[in-house]
Amino acid sequence: MIQALPSPAAVLDRNCEQRSDSGFLDQVQGSPNHRIVLFRGGRALVSGAGLAYLDPAAAAGHLPAGAVTVYLGRVLPGSQPSLPDGTDLVLKVLADDAGDLPWVPEGTSFSGYRDVGDSLRTADAAIFIEAQAVANWHLSHRFCPRCGAATAPEHSGWMRRCSADASEHFPRTDPAAIVAIVGADDRILLASNFAWESNRYSTVAGFIEAGESAEQGAVREIAEEVGVHLHTTRYEGSQAWPFPRSLMLGFVAYTDDAVAVPDGTEVREARWFSRSDLQAAVLKGEAVISRRLSIARALIEHWYGGTILEPGDALDHEPPARPDSGSGRGPAEAAASGKAPAGGPA
Ligand SMILES: [Zn+2]
Known part of the structure; x- marks a missing residue:
């Protein structure tokens, strides 16, 4: 059957196999070549027609230890013109009340998808949507639906495990x-x-x-x-x-x-x-x-x-x-x- 709606190719390789290895996220974050996507209060840090991809050196020392961290994926060849192929992207979800962030680059602002989605490059819009989806899930699934105990992220941010009964919980759609x-x-x-x-x-x-x-x-x-x-x-x-x-x-x-x-x-x-x-x-x-x-x-x-x-x-x-x-x-x-x-x- 021919499907009529355009379905753009993926921008990122989510590395689903590797990202569940313990240590994978630390390894990515230990490399100076990854870039950070910042979320706060349902908004992403945006610069012009793209997301603001922060250099980890510029963010060092500024990100709160409690920020939820998620591996978004690796830029597929030729898919994201504003980033080198192979760049790993890491999402940091800050608390809604994280306050002013005077260290973020000039010309950037936290913006909602409904406000800027139309003006984003296609590849940036796709990354924004992925980041929004997984950030929403973390913010609303801090507690186990089975027993109410706190859950904590694993699998580079793609699973949360209950601290009491060890049950595993995955992003829902x-x-x-x-x-x-x-x-x-x-x-x-x-x-x-x-x-x-x-x-x-x-x-x-x-x-x-x-x-x-x-x-x-x-x-x-x-x-x-x-x-x-x-x-x-x-x-x-x-x-x-x-x-x-x-x-x-x-x-x-x-x-x-x-x-x-x-x-x-x-x-x-x-x-x-x-x-x-x-x-x-x-x-x-x-x-x-x-x-x-x-x-x-x-x-x-x-x-x-x-x-x-x-x-x-x-x-x-x-x-x-x-x-x-x-x-x-x-x-x-x-x-x-x-x-x-x-x-x-x-
Ligand atoms: Zn539980």
């Missing part, structure tokens, strides 16, 4: 389904959430429950949130979204229902868009869709068949390709004939 819903007439159904500004529309997402397959979760969540029944789901790719610990599983899914019914608690409005409706609404500012680089945007643009232009984009841009015919990839596309759905929303 919560799977969520995120779905581009396509109707029988090939329009897309996007939802506006009560938590957003009223003209923002996106794909519909929800957590997969215990004992449920991803496809079952997608069908259930879509029925709950926008009241349409999906007859076909097609997995397209995934994106780690560690806020705090989600893995977004992207689907394009198809329904024969023409009337959407927002749940009224989470979803305020569900609206069908044709390709030309959506592009026009975005250019007029009548609709704001998910930002570029998000899996929601990738799913929407996968359905659209090209780049959706934003009001700020250059006007001499080539019009996006529109595969209104002949892509033959899904039942709705095959069935698309341009007719309006009976009883569909305006």
